[in-house]
Amino acid sequence: MIEFRSITKEYKKGIKAVDNLNLKLEEGKIFGFLGPNGAGKSTTIKMLVSIIPPTSGEILYNGVDIRKDPVAFKKLLAYVPDEPKFYQKLTGYEYLNFIADIFEVDEKTRKKRIEKYSALFGLEEALKDLVSSYSHGMGQKLSLMAALVHNPKIIVLDEPMVGLDPKASREVKDIMRSLADSGSIVFFSTHVLEVAANICDRVGIINKGHLIAESSVDELLKGKGETLEDYFLSITKEA
Ligand SMILES: Nc1ncnc2c1ncn2[C@@H]1O[C@H](COP(=O)(O)OP(=O)(O)OP(=O)(O)O)[C@@H](O)[C@H]1O
Incomplete structure (x- = not known):
């Protein structure tokens, strides 16, 4: 379990x-993890993946x-950023093999x-091409593949869709x-409330840096007769 404490x-x-x-x-x-623009979603994600330290x-x-043995924690973790950055002079294959090397994935497993x-x-054909030739969507897919090549126990995705x-x-x-079904922790931010309502076991709503709701979608909406979108818009307006 991961626990954010204060x-x-x-x-x-x-x-x-x-x-x-x-x-x-x-x-x-x-x-x-839901919230309006500037609510604090990416900041939370960046602290979780140790790009920035909490104050x-x-x-x-x-x-x-997680700062006690950062390498051990990072070995379990995959991070899919909203704007992935790659080494442009590598092919897709070379990039994936580079990531697989870092995570010490054996040849047979990585190939599979x-x-x-x-x-x-x-992306079979495109993997032979230089990353610099990729469209935005192809880059997103490569970033996801790089995350999945080491079968992470924890996967953190910033706006993955x-x-x-x-x-x-x-x-x-x-x-x-x-x-998730195989026991991993899956944490992602999104603005697409329909996706959140469909696939999340739990959701949290952050607004202006404060967590203003957290529970299962069903519990959140119980007795309110609203969609997640209606609820989201009403509580982020009030807060
Ligand atoms: N590097 C930075 N330096 C100073 N302020 C920052 C920095 N990064 C983010 N902020 C501020 O922190 C707040 C939260 O930003 P954050 O990027 O975490 O929001 P977000 O919920 O991910 O937003 P969005 O949905 O627009 O991506 C905003 O007020 C933003 O201006």
């Missing part, structure tokens, strides 16, 4: 991008601060996974489900 991030002194966040992410569950508070994995996911995403065609978007949702 996590606060101030980029500028006195201005809290994330304010006293307490949140638990469980194995086997897909957790959707205060701690993030625990199975009870241990690369074949499986390149077929799913229709943006720029994907409908088929790839469906594949990503199915992959997230099967990772």
